Amino acid sequence: MKTLLNHINGKWVAAKSGASRDILNPANNRVIAKATDSGAADAEDAITAARKAFDHGPWGKSTGPERAEKLLALANLVEKHADEFAKIDTENNGKPLREANYDAADAVGCFRYYAGLASKPQGQTYSVSDPNMVCMTVREPIGVCAQIIPWNYPLLMAVWKLAPGLAAGNACILKPSEMTPVSAVKLFELIEKAGFPPGAANLVLGPGDPVGSTLAASDRVDKVAFTGGGVTGRKIMTAATGNLKKVTLELGGKSPNIVFADADFESALEFAMFGIFAGQGEVCSAGSRLLLERKIAKKFLPRLADACRKIVVGDGLAKKTEMGPLVSRAHMEKVLGYIESGLDEGAKLLCGGKRITKGALARGNFVEPTVFVDVPPEAKIMKEEIFGPVLVVELFDTEEEAIAKANDTVYGLAGAVFTSDGAKAQRVIKQLRAGITWINTYHPTFNEAPWGGYKQSGIGRELGTYGLEAYTEVKQININLAPGRVNWFKNL
Numbered sequence: 001m002k003t004l005l006n007h008i009n010g011k012w013v014a015a016k017s018g019a020s021r022d023i024l025n026p027a028n029n030r031v032i033a034k035a036t037d038s039g040a041a042d043a044e045d046a047i048t049a050a051r052k053a054f055d056h057g058p059w060g061k062s063t064g065p066e067r068a069e070k071l072l073a074l075a076n077l078v079e080k081h082a083d084e085f086a087k088i089d090t091e092n093n094g095k096p097l098r099e100a101n102y103d104a105a106d107a108v109g110c111f112r113y114y115a116g117l118a119s120k121p122q123g124q125t126y127s128v129s130d131p132n133m134v135c136m137t138v139r140e141p142i143g144v145c146a147q148i149i150p151w152n153y154p155l156l157m158a159v160w161k162l163a164p165g166l167a168a169g170n171a172c173i174l175k176p177s178e179m180t181p182v183s184a185v186k187l188f189e190l191i192e193k194a195g196f197p198p199g200a201a202n203l204v205l206g207p208g209d210p211v212g213s214t215l216a217a218s219d220r221v222d223k224v225a226f227t228g229g230g231v232t233g234r235k236i237m238t239a240a241t242g243n244l245k246k247v248t249l250e251l252g253g254k255s256p257n258i259v260f261a262d263a264d265f266e267s268a269l270e271f272a273m274f275g276i277f278a279g280q281g282e283v284c285s286a287g288s289r290l291l292l293e294r295k296i297a298k299k300f301l302p303r304l305a306d307a308c309r310k311i312v313v314g315d316g317l318a319k320k321t322e323m324g325p326l327v328s329r330a331h332m333e334k335v336l337g338y339i340e341s342g343l344d345e346g347a348k349l350l351c352g353g354k355r356i357t358k359g360a361l362a363r364g365n366f367v368e369p370t371v372f373v374d375v376p377p378e379a380k381i382m383k384e385e386i387f388g389p390v391l392v393v394e395l396f397d398t399e400e401e402a403i404a405k406a407n408d409t410v411y412g413l414a415g416a417v418f419t420s421d422g423a424k425a426q427r428v429i430k431q432l433r434a435g436i437t438w439i440n441t442y443h444p445t446f447n448e449a450p451w452g453g454y455k456q457s458g459i460g461r462e463l464g465t466y467g468l469e470a471y472t473e474v475k476q477i478n479i480n481l482a483p484g485r486v487n488w489f490k491n492l
């Protein structure tokens, strides 16, 4: 079996230790690849390569149009291999193929979007108090950027980081999750083909500690961009204090999906399910708390339970599959542990709640689509991000109560409201403390619009123009149109 390698300074290299790890398919826990398992020395090599590319190589001096051309070439290559990428992510992450197909298409769009931005006007000019002064700003790359990503969208998270990072002219070092490196390796084959110079983009495979932690702590790294859990986010922020590198964090959520009685019933029902069961609930913006107006609960909940029991759970490669396995045995155990704790703390199961072990599914990490009702407000399942197919339902009677419950969380990533009353929808969204919100829909995400969270869901924004700005420094330039002495010092 071929071993997946690091890509450092334009070359495929194995970890210095020679260690490797098995990469599994979560649908059956079979080994699908071996990946080189890097250590701190490999991360240091990647930093050296990126430093060289940025400080001395052609990449550090590249122009926007040059970068746009390469990113467009890369977008075209990814598009050509889109089916392959989708299959890789389904086999490595578990998500149904139809979802992985969307991810591949989004990845192409993201490269194209940032290719477009790379050559567009940036910076501003200012009218200042001195008429002889031209004051303006330009945006410049930050330098060497470490980019650490999770396992839930292996290709798309890599692209959300690399596309703006490279478009802005930084030298990037990507560290994928140690569980899902396969599509990142494929992406780097195409980065090489697209003609990026050595060291502009580097790939290091291996565990969070020491690979990610070395990147986050290094004084030679100028920025760390991280997507993952809050515990790791805090470690990264702490590690980054040494040289006060720039930090952006995209973290978790416990996002509310508010359904009013006047909502389109069938649509609200489907989006309540889609919000939580898309991506097996392993989605940072998942609608994991359903806030339901009490007067429709009697009609809504039995329909929800019935529809959830009919969700086709299976291998993501099977055409009929609507929900795949969880990414790993350990993560499945964690999710089942949350379900157990919900029952212990007095919540009532509306449906699901068990691991699925029927036939071939016994080999994989499958959990039933699960819905809890009558959840005590302080229960762990109400407060913590489960990151699996587990929905908690809360009932409310008034608009004020819905808003208060929606905001009763340390997170603030996403949220939605379903109602046919336009003014009510706007009133509620205005009061939601969350970075990404939807009215009468759940989950649509656009490369053109900013992504990120309030409160403990993160720092900064990705995507859109905000995503590019997060990879730039702003330089103020003042030009004196009347050069000459100012006579501050008389005895000159």
Ligand code: NAD
Pocket: 148, 149, 150, 151, 152, 153, 175, 176, 177, 178, 206, 207, 208, 209, 211, 212, 213, 214, 216, 227, 228, 229, 230, 231, 232, 233, 235, 236, 250, 251, 252, 253, 283, 284, 285, 385, 387, 413, 452, 457, 458
């Ligand atoms: P994680 O925090 O365990 O790991 C994320 C990445 O960090 C991995 O590459 C891991 O190897 C690395 N890492 C681990 N320890 C590290 C350390 N000490 N220093 C540096 N890097 C380290 O998260 P996960 O389990 O892979 O992903 C799940 C989490 O990601 C969830 O909380 C989810 O909400 C969040 N997430 C957020 C978004 C978003 O856009 N806000 C998107 C996807 C996932």
